[in-house]
Amino acid sequence: MSTTIDLDEHGYSRSYLADQHAGQLARLRTLERAFDPLSQAVFNQLALPDKPAILDLGAGAGSLAAWLSRRYPGANVTATDIDTRFLADIPGIEVLAHNAATDDFPPASFDVVHARALLCHLTEREALLTRAITWLRPGGWLVIEDVSLEPSLRTANPLFRKVAQAGITLLERSIGSDMLWATQLPCRLRDRGLANVRHRTLEGRIGDNSPADTFWASTTAQAGPALLKLGLLEQDDLDGMATLRADPAFIESALTFVSAWGQVL
Numbered sequence: 198m199s200t201t202i203d204l205d206e207h208g209y210s211r212s213y214l215a216d217q218h219a220g221q222l223a224r225l226r227t228l229e230r231a232f233d234p235l236s237q238a239v240f241n242q243l244a245l246p247d248k249p250a251i252l253d254l255g256a257g258a259g260s261l262a263a264w265l266s267r268r269y270p271g272a273n274v275t276a277t278d279i280d281t282r283f284l285a286d287i288p289g290i291e292v293l294a295h296n297a298a299t300d301d302f303p304p305a306s307f308d309v310v311h312a313r314a315l316l317c318h319l320t321e322r323e324a325l326l327t328r329a330i331t332w333l334r335p336g337g338w339l340v341i342e343d344v345s346l347e348p349s350l351r352t353a354n355p356l357f358r359k360v361a362q363a364g365i366t367l368l369e370r371s372i373g374s375d376m377l378w379a380t381q382l383p384c385r386l387r388d389r390g391l392a393n394v395r396h397r398t399l400e401g402r403i404g405d406n407s408p409a410d411t412f413w414a415s416t417t418a419q420a421g422p423a424l425l426k427l428g429l430l431e432q433d434d435l436d437g438m439a440t441l442r443a444d445p446a447f448i449e450s451a452l453t454f455v456s457a458w459g460q461v462l
């Protein structure tokens with residue numbers, strides 16, 4: 198395995214979503230609160246060997262990796278990230294600085310390779326899917342989960358649509374993210390020859406005080422200065438959106454959370 202954390206000027210580690218940002222840990226916690234129960238439900242459907250070797254790529258603040266180490270006693274849970282600062286003190290997991298876009302693992306290293314809210318942000322996402330499959334042992338599972346913002350573009354509300362489109366554009370320009378990619382995930386696993394491919398898509402809304410709503414608001418707040426700097430939104434748009442979200446009459450579908458998993462035979 199090689200580890201070369203050598204990232205260019207742009208991309209995730211320099212963006213408004215990166216870990217050095219003051220609000221980042223709190224924002225990652227909102228993501229975990231929204232999506233951990235969904236990821237855990239997927240793992241609870243998988244038949245895994247005793248003491249499985251599990252890789253969580255781009256593990257962020259590590260709540261899922263921590264849960265995996267408790268869920269599978271004796272498992273070898275490896276949590277990787279380009280920035281491992283939030284993973285340091287989690288017991289029961291092995292932490293590795295690793296760039297998923299470029300760094301490898303030896304073939305057949307793991308019983309599960311999992312990545313959540315990572316591939317949508319990597320321009321190398323298609324190649325990574327192919328490489329990650331080689332890291333699996335026979336019978337091993339690839340579990341990919343990602344967020345699509347497609348529902349937010351279907352809104353009839355012009356302000357919400359403008360803010361949603363600006364967020365998608367910002368992610369695309371500053372990181373190279375594709376926030377509509379996740380909807381095709383199951384096909385992408387099938388196209389790579391995985392067996393027993395299954396998927397589940399769940400809707401997250403804003404305006405309803407749900408965990409998804411809190412995650413959306415926290416990410417939009419963190420993006421605010423970059424949205425203004427690039428001229429994608431005005432302060433009036435951000436203020437208007439905050440007022441709209443607080444209006445009890447406003448509840449809209451904002452995102453889908455797609456989980457897709459398949460097995461190497």
Ligand SMILES: C[S@@+](CC[C@H](N)C(=O)[O-])C[C@H]1O[C@@H](n2cnc3c(N)ncnc32)[C@H](O)[C@@H]1O
Nearest residue numbers: 209255256257278279280295296297298313314
């Ligand atoms: C949106 S967060 C998701 C964190 C975690 N997977 C979760 O769902 O709670 C994306 C994470 O991917 C990491 N990341 C971004 N680019 C990466 C890369 N090239 N290799 C590994 N991790 C990366 C970021 O540092 C961040 O922790």
